[in-house]
Structure formats: C-alpha cells, structure tokens
Amino acid sequence: MLHAVIMAGGSGTRFWPVSRRARPKQFLSPFGGDPLVRTTADRIAPLVPRERIWIVTAAATGQLAREIFPDVPPSNILVEPAGRDTAACAGYAAAMIHLTDPDAVCLVLPADHVIPDAEALCSALAAGAEHVAEAGGLLTFGIRPLRPETGYGYLKTGPLVTVRDGHEIHLLERFVEKPDTPAAERYVASGGYLWNSGIFAWRAQTLLNEISRQLPLLAEGLATIQEATGTPRAAQVLEDVYPTLPKISVDYGIMEGARQAWTVPVGFAWSDVGSWAALPEVVAADAAGNVTRGRAALLDAEGNIVVSEGPVIAAAGVSGLIIVATSDAVLVIPTTEHQRVKEIVAHLGEAGWDDVL
Amino acid sequence: MLHAVIMAGGSGTRFWPVSRRARPKQFLSPFGGDPLVRTTADRIAPLVPRERIWIVTAAATGQLAREIFPDVPPSNILVEPAGRDTAACAGYAAAMIHLTDPDAVCLVLPADHVIPDAEALCSALAAGAEHVAEAGGLLTFGIRPLRPETGYGYLKTGPLVTVRDGHEIHLLERFVEKPDTPAAERYVASGGYLWNSGIFAWRAQTLLNEISRQLPLLAEGLATIQEATGTPRAAQVLEDVYPTLPKISVDYGIMEGARQAWTVPVGFAWSDVGSWAALPEVVAADAAGNVTRGRAALLDAEGNIVVSEGPVIAAAGVSGLIIVATSDAVLVIPTTEHQRVKEIVAHLGEAGWDDVL
Numbered sequence: 001m002l003h004a005v006i007m008a009g010g011s012g013t014r015f016w017p018v019s020r021r022a023r024p025k026q027f028l029s030p031f032g033g034d035p036l037v038r039t040t041a042d043r044i045a046p047l048v049p050r051e052r053i054w055i056v057t058a059a060a061t062g063q064l065a066r067e068i069f070p071d072v073p074p075s076n077i078l079v080e081p082a083g084r085d086t087a088a089c090a091g092y093a094a095a096m097i098h099l100t101d102p103d104a105v106c107l108v109l110p111a112d113h114v115i116p117d118a119e120a121l122c123s124a125l126a127a128g129a130e131h132v133a134e135a136g137g138l139l140t141f142g143i144r145p146l147r148p149e150t151g152y153g154y155l156k157t158g159p160l161v162t163v164r165d166g167h168e169i170h171l172l173e174r175f176v177e178k179p180d181t182p183a184a185e186r187y188v189a190s191g192g193y194l195w196n197s198g199i200f201a202w203r204a205q206t207l208l209n210e211i212s213r214q215l216p217l218l219a220e221g222l223a224t225i226q227e228a229t230g231t232p233r234a235a236q237v238l239e240d241v242y243p244t245l246p247k248i249s250v251d252y253g254i255m256e257g258a259r260q261a262w263t264v265p266v267g268f269a270w271s272d273v274g275s276w277a278a279l280p281e282v283v284a285a286d287a288a289g290n291v292t293r294g295r296a297a298l299l300d301a302e303g304n305i306v307v308s309e310g311p312v313i314a315a316a317g318v319s320g321l322i323i324v325a326t327s328d329a330v331l332v333i334p335t336t337e338h339q340r341v342k343e344i345v346a347h348l349g350e351a352g353w354d355d356v357l
Numbered sequence: 358m359l360h361a362v363i364m365a366g367g368s369g370t371r372f373w374p375v376s377r378r379a380r381p382k383q384f385l386s387p388f389g390g391d392p393l394v395r396t397t398a399d400r401i402a403p404l405v406p407r408e409r410i411w412i413v414t415a416a417a418t419g420q421l422a423r424e425i426f427p428d429v430p431p432s433n434i435l436v437e438p439a440g441r442d443t444a445a446c447a448g449y450a451a452a453m454i455h456l457t458d459p460d461a462v463c464l465v466l467p468a469d470h471v472i473p474d475a476e477a478l479c480s481a482l483a484a485g486a487e488h489v490a491e492a493g494g495l496l497t498f499g500i501r502p503l504r505p506e507t508g509y510g511y512l513k514t515g516p517l518v519t520v521r522d523g524h525e526i527h528l529l530e531r532f533v534e535k536p537d538t539p540a541a542e543r544y545v546a547s548g549g550y551l552w553n554s555g556i557f558a559w560r561a562q563t564l565l566n567e568i569s570r571q572l573p574l575l576a577e578g579l580a581t582i583q584e585a586t587g588t589p590r591a592a593q594v595l596e597d598v599y600p601t602l603p604k605i606s607v608d609y610g611i612m613e614g615a616r617q618a619w620t621v622p623v624g625f626a627w628s629d630v631g632s633w634a635a636l637p638e639v640v641a642a643d644a645a646g647n648v649t650r651g652r653a654a655l656l657d658a659e660g661n662i663v664v665s666e667g668p669v670i671a672a673a674g675v676s677g678l679i680i681v682a683t684s685d686a687v688l689v690i691p692t693t694e695h696q697r698v699k700e701i702v703a704h705l706g707e708a709g710w711d712d713v714l
Contacts, residue, residue: 017671297704299697311668311682312713314374314701315689321675323689325668330682332672332689340656344671347654356669 002129003104003204004048005093008037008057008065008111009083013345014275014338017329018309021357026111027064030307031273031282032293037111038068043118047126048107054097055111056080056089082243086198087253088218091211092242094204095222099229105133106207108200108250113272114282120268127167128201128264137260138210139201140172140251142194143270148184151274153177153196153251155263172261175251194265198272200250207254214257221245276322276331277338279305305335329356359486360461360561361405362450365394365414365422365468366440370702371632371695374686375666378714383468384421387664388630388639389650394468395425400475404483405464411454412468413437413446439600443555444610445575448568449599451561452579456586462490463564465557465607470629471639477625484524485558485621494617495567496558497529497608499551500627505541508631510534510553510608512620529618532608551622555629557607564611571614578602633679633688634695636662662692686713 012024019025026037033039041053050071055078057065062079069077078096080089090108097104107125115121128139142155158171175196179187187193212219221241228237246253255261271281285291290298294308299316306313309326322338324331333340349357369381376382383394390396398410407428412435414422419436426434435453437446447465454461464482472478485496499512515528532553536544544550569576578598585594603610612618628638642648647655651665656673663670666683679695681688690697706714 017669295710297701297708297710299701299704308687311684312374312686312705312710313689314686314705316697316701317691317694318678318689321689323687325682325687327668327684329669329671330665330680330687332670332675332678332680334674337674340673344654344656344673347656348669348671351654353652353654353669 001052001101001104002048002107003052003054003097003101004041004044004107004109005054005056005090005097006037006040006109006111007086007089007198008055008061009080009089010112011058011083012112013342016341016345017324017326017331017356018307022060023064024058024061025273027061027068031114031279035068036114037065040109040111040113041069041072043115044107044109044122044125046118047122047129051076054078054093056093058083079238080242081239084242084245085247085253086250087211087215087248088221088242088245090200090207090250090254091215091218091222091245092225094202094207094211095226096229098204098208099226102205104204105129106200106202106204108202110198110272113197113199113270115268115270117268120266123165124167124264124266124268125199125201127164127169128262131162131164131169131262131264132201132203132206135260135262136203136206137262138206138255138258139169139262139264140255141197141199141201142263142265143197144265144267145188145193145195148181148188149195150178150181150184152272154179154184154187155194155196157192157194157263157265161262167264167266170263170265172255172263175256194263195270196251197266197270200255210254210258215246215248215253218246218253275338275341276305276307276324277335279307303335358409358458358461359405359464360409360411360454360458361398361401361464361466362411362413362447362454363394363397363466363468364443364446364555365412365418366437366446367469368415368440369469370699373698373702374681374683374688374713375664379417380421381415381418382630384418384425387650388471388636392425393471394422397466397468397470398426398429400472400478401464401466401482403475404479404486408433411435411450413450415440436595437599438596441599441602442604442610443607444568444572444605445578445599445602447557447564447607447611448572448575448579448602449582451559451564452583453586455561455565456583459562461561462486463557463559463561465559467555467629470554470556470627472625472627474625477623480522481524481621481623481625482556482558484521484526485619488519488521488526488619488621489558489560489563492617492619493560493563494619495563495612495615496526496619496621497612498554498556498558499620499622500554501622501624502545502550502552505538505545506552507535507538507541509629511536511541511544512551512553514549514551514620514622518619524621524623527620527622529612529620532613551620552627553608554623554627557612567611567615572603572605572610575603575610632695632698633662633664633681634692636664660692 012019154176156173158173369376511533513530515530646660
C-alpha cells in the first residue's frame with residue numbers, strides 16, 4: 001500500500017514572530033489559508049487517504065497535529081522526543097509503517113512547501129512510487145531549476161534509466177550543497193542539475209535495509225523502538241532512545257551511499273518558502289513591488305514584505321524591508337538579511353524574552 | 358495673583374501610534390515617567406499652586422485631564438468644543454480667569470515641552486511675570502538657539518529694556534516662521550534671534566484689551582462666553598460660539614501687533630519634542646546611536662529610534678529608522694521623514710481604520 005510521511009518537525013524560527021516554539025511555520029498559514037501541513041496532506045489526497053498519512057512532529061506540536069488532523073489515526077502521529085534530522089525521521093516512520101504493512105511504499109514530504117499544481121505533483125509522485133515498488137532503491141524528486149538560486153541544494157542527475165507515465169527516471173549521481181552564484185549559474189546552464197526538493201519515495205523495507213547497511217547505530221535504535229511499540233514501555237523507550245540516534249540527513253546519510261538511488265525531474269512550480277523573503281513567490285506583489293498580508297498602509301514604499309497578524313502596519317519612505325508584526329512582537333530587517341531571523345530569535349532567547357519565542 | 362494656563366489641546370498625531378485621538382501626546386509619557394501635562398504643572402509648582410492651574414483641552418480629553426489633575430478645581434479645566442489655535446485658547450483662559458481675578462497675571466505654557474531644569478524655568482517665568490505685572494504688555498520667552506534648527510520658529514529680539522533678577526527683558530521685534538537652513542544659520546550667527554518657545558506671560562486684562570483692539574470678532578465671542586459662564590446656558594453658548602472664533606495664533610494674531618511686546622532670552626535646555634525624531638533630545642542613545650524605549654533587540658542597527666508600548670521589537674541591519682509599536686499598530690519610517698506621521702494618520706483615516714486612530 002502507498003503511505004505518505006509528512007515531516008513536520010521543524011522549529012520554524014525563520015518565520016518569527018508569526019511562528020513560535022509551540023506553533024512553527026508548518027502548523028500556521030503564514031500566507032493565508034489552511035495550515036501548511038494540512039495543505040500538504042490535502043494535495044496528495046487523491047493518492048493517499050488520511051488513514052495512511054503519517055505525521056512526524058516535535059513533542060511541542062503533537063497535540064496541535066492531532067487537532068489539525070482529526071481524520072488521521074492518532075497512532076499515525078509520530079512524536080519525536082528530539083529533532084535528529086531527516087534520516088532518523090524517515091527511518092522512524094518507515095519502522096512504524098513496516099510493523100503493520102511490510103510491503104509499504106512511502107512517499108516522504110516536507111510539511112511546509114508550496115506546490116500550487118497538486119495534479120502535477122501527484123502524477124510525479126505516483127510514477128516515482130510505482131518505480132520504487134517495482135525496482136527497489138531510493139528515489140528523490142528534483143525540481144527543474146528556474147534560476148541560479150543559491151538558497152537551495154542541488155541534485156546532479158545521472159543517466160536516464162526509464163520513462164514512466166511520462167516521467168523520466170534518472171540515476172541520481174550526487175547531492176550538492178547550496179552553491180555560490182557562479183556554481184549555481186553553471187548548474188542551471190548545464191541542464192544536468194535539479195533543485196533538491198526533499199521529497200522522496202521508497203519501500204519501507206528498502207529504506208530500513210539501507211539504514212542497516214549504512215547507519216547501523218540508527219538501525220539499532222530504530223529496532224529497539226520498533227520492538228517496544230505496542231508495549232507499556234513504548235513511550236519510555238522512545239524517550240530514551242530517540243535523542244541518541246545519529247543526527248544526519250537522508251541525503252548524505254542514506255541516499256548518497258545507497259545501492260540504487262534515482263531521481264525524477266519535475267517541472268511544477270515549487271517553493272520551500274524558507275523565509276519571509278520567499279513570500280513574493282507565493283503572494284502577488286502590488287504595483288510598487290510590495291507584498292502585504294493583513295492591514296498595511298504603505299506610502300512611497302517599494303519592494304517591502306509586510307505581514308501583520310493583527311496590528312495595523314504603517315510605513316512610509318522605506319524600501320526592501322521585511323516588516324512582520326503580531327500583537328506582542330515586531331520584526332524589521334532588510335529583505336537581503338532574511339537569514340538573520342534565526343539569529344534574532346537566538347538573541348531574544350539570550351535576553352530571556354521567552355514569552356515571545 | 359499668578360495663574361498658569363497649560364495649553365493641552367493638541368491632537369498629537371505626530372506621535373502615532375502611541376498617541377491617539379482620545380489620548381494625545383500631552384496626556385501620555387512617550388519617554389517614560391508621568392504624562393507630559395502633569396510634568397508641566399509640577400515643574401512650575403513652586404510658582405503656581407494647583408488651584409491656580411488652568412488646563413485648556415479638547416472635548417475628547419476633558420475627562421482624562423480631570424483624572425490626571427484631581428487636585429485642580431474642575432472649573433479650571435476648560436474644554437474647547439473645537440480647536441481654534443492659540444489666540445482663542447489663551448483668550449478663553451484669560452476671560453475665565455479674569456471673571457474671578459481681574460488683576461490676574463497669567464503664565465501660558467504648552468503642555469508637551471521638555472525642560473529638565475525646572476528651577477531655571479521658574480526663575481525666568483517669575484521675572485517675566487513680575488515685568489508684565491508692573492509694565493503691562495505681552496511677553497514671550499525665547500530660547501537661546503543651540504543650532505541652526507529649521508524645525509522651530511524664531512523670535513527677533515529688539516533693544517534691551519531692563520534686567521530683572523538677572524533676566525534681560527528685550528523689546529520683541531517680530532516673529533519669524535520656520536526658516537530654511539541658510540536663514541537659520543544667519544539667525545544663529547547674528548545672536549539676535551531666539552527659538553520661539555510658545556511660553557508667554559501677561560496680565561489677563563492686557564491680553565483681553567489687545568484682543569479687543571486687534572481681533573474684535575474674538576473679543577465679541579469671548580465676551581458672549583464670559584457672560585454665559587455660571588448660567589444654565591453656559592455649556593450651550595460655549596458649544597455654539599467657540600467653533601466660530603477666529604482661528605489664529607497668539608504670535609501673529611496678537612503679539613505682532615501688540616502695543617508692548619517683550620521677550621526674555623533664556624538659556625535652559627528645552628525641546629518641544631515635536632515628533633519621534635526629537636526623542637534623542639530627551640533619551641540617551643546607546644553606543645550605536647540607537648534610542649530605545651521598551652523591549653527592543655537591535656543587531657547591527659545604528660541611529661534608530663525604537664519605541665515599544667508592549668511588543669518586543671526586533672530589528673537587524675537597519676539604520677536611521679523610527680520604529681514604534683503598540684499592541685495594535687506599528688509605524689516604520691526613516692528618521693528623516695518624521696514629519697510624515699501626520700500624513701500616515703490621515704491615510705489610515707481614509708482607509709477607515711478608525712480603531713487605531
């Protein structure tokens with residue numbers, strides 16, 4: 001059966017002050033509409049019904065996930081006692097799914113991406129899932145790059161192996177960390193690179209096999225958790241073992257060294273909306289290039305990103321600023337320094353202002 | 358007897374979003390501490406006890422004034438049905454004071470200025486009051502200019518007439534509107550100009566005489582109001598007549614044409630704190646030139662004015678900005694555009710966002 005694992009464990013500090021410890025980005029609607037995590041599940045509903053949706057999330061947001069997904073079985077909401085990166089997250093989900101469905105095929109998706117064309121997504125996911133169900137291996141989806149973006153990691157595609165329902169299946173050559181601009185320009189010009197979407201497909205058994213082979217400590221931890229599942233010790237074992245799991249990404253910890261790794265290039269619009277600066281990718285700008293949400297009054301202001309969760313934001317004579325306000329916190333930074341929100345949040349923590357974190 | 362009239366009728370839009378229609382700047386503590394209007398009364402307490410303090414204010418803030426001044430007789434709190442500039446305001450107060458104290462000498466002070474050295478102020482006020490009590494005429498206090506400020510009006514001093522308790526009394530030659538920079542530089546270099554403080558002294562009778570001579574329509578209106586005072590018609594007459602009074606300043610409507618006009622140059626520190634940009638005059642800046650009030654976290658930020666009435670304000674990589682936040686409104690403008698706050702407030706009114714005005 002086809003299952004979907006939605007990775008919703010991020011802390012979402014990059015969307016402070018709207019996102020908070022107890023309500024990270026994926027549980028919010030930073031651009032209006034439903035919480036991103038629900039939109040992610042809805043998008044793939046034609047492929048995966050709610051009873052085979054799995055949500056992996058942090059302890060602080062487990063209850064929130066249960067509220068947002070009343071139609072997902074509570075046992076499908078997997079709470080990580082600590083964040084241990086995507087190899088542990090995907091492995092934990094595979095281990096739990098494998099307990100009741102040893103032949104399970106898993107789609108694994110980040111909770112907070114924006115993909116307007118759900119049909120195109122589902123078509124690609126279905127082709128990828130079919131491929132790994134038959135051929136085995138680990139598969140990742142790569143977005144055909146639209147620009148030499150330095151904010152994303154890249155995939156280098158290998159030879160074309162087959163075409164399934166119109167989707168090319170390539171060997172995956174390697175992962176590439178976020179490049180500088182000249183490198184990004186080369187990647188885009190070459191045609192042989194894709195944006196790393198963080199969306200995967202594999203059989204649960206295949207992933208667990210690769211973990212056993214490449215990350216034996218992770219395999220051991222997951223086996224211990226698996227054995228305890230359904231027993232009175234389950235919660236305690238998870239609590240004890242999970243925080244000790246190796247902390248590494250699926251990309252570098254498992255896929256790079258996998259016996260078979262595939263990639264499917266896809267062409268649909270996609271954004272990981274990693275910070276406020278990405279808002280113009282999902283919300284239309286006005287004539288002056290300002291992107292606003294909520295009550296904003298802008299005079300002689302250009303190219304600003306202005307988001308209010310309540311307060312009126314009034315600005316005049318400013319350009320290139322991110323201004324975000326809630327009733328208890330305000331953020332003002334240049335759009336070019338959007339990465340610094342994490343640093344600001346850390347600074348507020350040091351100041352002891354936990355009431356706004 | 359010596360009375361003091363505190364002019365507290367301003368709408369204070371320049372301090373939005375902290376100041377609001379129902380709570381203009383003079384009834385707030387935009388820099389911490391007591392409301393400015395109370396500080397103004399406290400500063401002159403050695404000269405004028407509370408029972409001879411008169412507060413002139415707008416209808417929206419009459420109740421607030423009574424709350425802030427439980428020790429001022431309620432009949433001394435004069436409510437203007439409409440703002441008609443300072444000639445009407447000072448004339449109204451003089452007319453009311455004259456009813457019970459025909460020999461009254463009045464000090465007239467704006468409610469929202471900052472003058473740290475109360476002793477120096479009182480010394481100058483006492484000298485000025487003594488002078489007009491004896492010599493008659495209208496007297497204004499002028500601040501010796503510290504810089505070629507273009508944000509203030511100026512007074513041109515005439516010949517020295519006398520010295521009283523160490524304070525020079527000059528003839529007042531004329532008022533000068535806010536100059537451009539070259540003119541301001543000339544004024545300061547010449548030594549013959551003072552900043553127009555808006556602080557006055559006169560006998561109530563003298564002011565009323567000058568109004569009769571120069572502004573007969575104002576005199577007529579004030580006489581009608583005076584006659585009705587103490588009768589059941591008083592409130593209705595005030596409501597009907599006051600909005601029809603000529604709208605002109607004391608400076609140009611009365612003092613420029615007065616038979617005798619004096620000015621006393623004073624050297625104490627003074628700020629009319631006319632906008633957020635003046636905050637550095639009354640609050641010390643940090644090493645990076647930022648002036649902050651409330652919870653502010655600034656990283657690589659220089660020369661900003663950051664004021665919070667509650668929310669945490671976090672900013673990084675910005676300079677020369679005014680950032681002000683309350684729980685329901687946020688203002689962001691360059692310090693160089695501080696005059697635009699009025700325009701922003703007008704814009705919010707047009708947008709129908711009266712809840713934050």
